[in-house]
Amino acid sequence: xxxPRLRTDAAANRARILEVARDTFxxxxxxxxxxxxxxRAGLGVATLYRRFPTKQDLVAEAFAEQMSQCAGMLDxxxxxxxxxxxxxxxxxxxxAMQARDRGFSAAFVSAFPDxxxxxxxxxxxxxxxxxxxxxAQDAGALRRDFDVADLPLVLLANGxxxxxxxxxxxxxxxxxxxxxxxxxxxxxxxxLPPPTVIPLDTALL
Amino acid sequence: xxxPRLRTDAAANRARILEVARDTFxxxxxxxxxxxxxxRAGLGVATLYRRFPTKQDLVAEAFAEQMSQCAGMLDxxxxxxxxxxxxxxxxxxxxAMQARDRGFSAAFVSAFPDxxxxxxxxxxxxxxxxxxxxxAQDAGALRRDFDVADLPLVLLANGxxxxxxxxxxxxxxxxxxxxxxxxxxxxxxxxLPPPTVIPLDTALL
DNA sequence: GTAGAAGTGGAGCATGTCCTCCACTTCCAT
DNA sequence: ATGGAAGTGGAGGACATGCTCCACTTCTAC
Numbered sequence: 001x002x003x004p005r006l007r008t009d010a011a012a013n014r015a016r017i018l019e020v021a022r023d024t025f026x027x028x029x030x031x032x033x034x035x036x037x038x039x040r041a042g043l044g045v046a047t048l049y050r051r052f053p054t055k056q057d058l059v060a061e062a063f064a065e066q067m068s069q070c071a072g073m074l075d076x077x078x079x080x081x082x083x084x085x086x087x088x089x090x091x092x093x094x095x096a097m098q099a100r101d102r103g104f105s106a107a108f109v110s111a112f113p114d115x116x117x118x119x120x121x122x123x124x125x126x127x128x129x130x131x132x133x134x135x136a137q138d139a140g141a142l143r144r145d146f147d148v149a150d151l152p153l154v155l156l157a158n159g160x161x162x163x164x165x166x167x168x169x170x171x172x173x174x175x176x177x178x179x180x181x182x183x184x185x186x187x188x189x190x191x192l193p194p195p196t197v198i199p200l201d202t203a204l205l
Numbered sequence: 206x207x208x209p210r211l212r213t214d215a216a217a218n219r220a221r222i223l224e225v226a227r228d229t230f231x232x233x234x235x236x237x238x239x240x241x242x243x244x245r246a247g248l249g250v251a252t253l254y255r256r257f258p259t260k261q262d263l264v265a266e267a268f269a270e271q272m273s274q275c276a277g278m279l280d281x282x283x284x285x286x287x288x289x290x291x292x293x294x295x296x297x298x299x300x301a302m303q304a305r306d307r308g309f310s311a312a313f314v315s316a317f318p319d320x321x322x323x324x325x326x327x328x329x330x331x332x333x334x335x336x337x338x339x340x341a342q343d344a345g346a347l348r349r350d351f352d353v354a355d356l357p358l359v360l361l362a363n364g365x366x367x368x369x370x371x372x373x374x375x376x377x378x379x380x381x382x383x384x385x386x387x388x389x390x391x392x393x394x395x396x397l398p399p400p401t402v403i404p405l406d407t408a409l410l
Numbered sequence: 411g412t413a414g415a416a417g418t419g420g421a422g423c424a425t426g427t428c429c430t431c432c433a434c435t436t437c438c439a440t
Numbered sequence: 441a442t443g444g445a446a447g448t449g450g451a452g453g454a455c456a457t458g459c460t461c462c463a464c465t466t467c468t469a470c
Contacts, residue, residue, distance in 0.1 A: 007467060010417060033457055044419035049459060150380075153366070157381055160365020161358070164404040171401040175355075176362055178397045183388035192383045196376040199369040212437060215447060238427055249449035254429060 014051050016041045021062040025103035027166075030059060060115075063107040067121060070094060074128045084141035087132050088181055091151070095158045099173035100166070105159040143186045147195035154180055156198065219256050221246045226267040230308035232371075235264060265320070268312040272326060275299060279333045289346035292337050293386055296356070300363045304378035305371070310364040348391045352400035359385055361403065 006014060020041040024032050034055055038048045052058035073093050080086035098104050129151055136142035154177075161176060163169045211219060225246040229237050239260055243250045257263035278298050285291035303309050334356055341347035359382075366381060368374045 004416095007416060009467070013417085034459080035457075038419095045459080046420075046461085047418055050417075053459090055458070150384075153377055153381055156365045156367065156377070157362035158365065160361045160363070162361065163401055168401050168403065171398065172358055172361070172403060174398040175400060176358055179355075179388040180384060182393065182395055183384040185393070188387065188390070188393045190387055193376065193379040195380060196368055196373050198373065198377060209446095212446060214437070218447090239429080240427080243449095250429080251431085251450075252448055255447075258429090260428070 013043055013047060017048055017051060018062055021058055025059065025062055026101045029102040030106045059107050063104065066097065066101065066104065071121060071125065074125060077132060078128055083135035083139040087136040087142060090129065090132060091154060091181060092177055095173055095177045098155060098158055099161060099170050105155065140186055142184060143189040145192055146184055149195040149197050152198045218248055218252060222248065222253055222256060223267055226263055230267055231306045234307040235311045264312050271302065271306065271309065276326060276330065279330055282337060283333055288340035288344040292341040292347060295334065295337060296359060296386060297382055300359065300378055300382045303360060303363055304366060304375050310360060345391055347389060348394040350397055351389055354400040354402050357403045
């Protein structure tokens with residue numbers, strides 16, 4: 001991939017850029033200008049663009065780690081013998097991650113429009129989550145009319161939560177997720193309007 | 206207020222601007238440039254700025270109607286003898302409005318930072334909603350740990366819902382609200398993380 | 411040490427948005 | 441009808457942001 005190895009100083013700079021980008025995007029969202037990232041990394045803009053030809057590229061690499069972290073969470077949940085707990089864990093953890101990282105969901109749609117790698121990851125996530133749903137429903141814990149499309153719904157809703165401080169946001173998100181998980185239980189389930197497929201690309205501004 | 210009355214043609218233009226602005230903001234959000242609004246109204250930008258010195262002013266006036274519509278919904282709900290139905294109605298209707306209008310929630314925080322009129326309206330809405338909560342809780346329909354701060358939470362979450370078409374958005378929003386209302390019922394209420402006060406100004410981008 | 415490839419910085423281009431300026435046009439009281 | 445206040449349009453100033461160009465610096469293989 002990165003065939004010709006970078007000079008040592010360049011490699012260090014590249015790493016610093018990514019580190020700064022991760023922190024900054026997490027704290028302030030994807031709206032931060034490239035020049036600001038460059039400034040914080042103590043570099044010129046040109047350097048930044050030499051490593052990451054476009055802002056999307058930078059965002060994509062900056063969030064790659066969290067991407068696989070998500071996949072890891074799913075695998076862990078799939079290994080859990082208790083289906084309801086597994087389901088809750090995934091929803092809770094993904095939402096917590098989203099609440100922690102301001103740019104996370106935006107990165108999802110803005111940075112990986114249709115790279116093969118991303119599509120594969122998404123495909124796997126969908127199938128894994130569908131499996132979790134099936135198990136939890138078969139165990140009688142999750143309501144029968146819960147739909148795969150309800151996960152994007154939860155993520156969209158959770159993505160809307162933005163309180164003042166990071167802590168406040170995290171708290172608010174936790175409470176929302178707790179509410180939602182209670183309504184996902186099979187017990188008192190009353191009728192619902194039908195689910196809606198949500199096209200990911202138009203979902204987030 | 207508008208002491209020196211406008212010339213008839215100017216008044217007509219002003220009205221047209223507001224009409225166009227309402228439609229455009231509702232359909233495409235507040236991101237639409239002023240020049241675009243002017244173009245659609247068949248006017249120059251200067252005219253627009255003469256009537257509404259700043260974009261905020263235009264937004265504020267464009268959404269004033271919906272503002273009072275909200276107040277009306279609250280009054281209607283307060284007149285409802287069934288506390289739970291009243292509570293559900295307010296949540297459902299406000300969320301539906303928000304889902305219908307892309308600029309609605311953004312307008313709330315961006316356009317009325319601290320005009321006296323707006324503060325008064327908000328104050329009244331908060332007190333009215335608190336009253337609805339109290340009644341529904343006293344009737345044993347609404348869970349005891351539901352907090353006033355949960356309304357902003359719902360609005361924030363609902364504001365995050367953006368599917369492709371207006372219809373899809375409306376559907377998705379309806380489903381989310383249905384889920385939430387079920388978890389707000391007193392019956393199966395399990396423990397929740399504590400509520401968080403949400404500073405409105407920082408809430409929406 | 412040194413040549414030259416690799417890397418760098420900052421000015422600056424292109425674009426988009428809010429808003430202002432001012433020469434021109436339109437309405438209305440007389 | 442007409443003078444002048446009220447209204448208007450579009451160019452363009454100010455600013456922000458993604459990205460490029462190119463003269464200059466730094467590293468590293470020899």
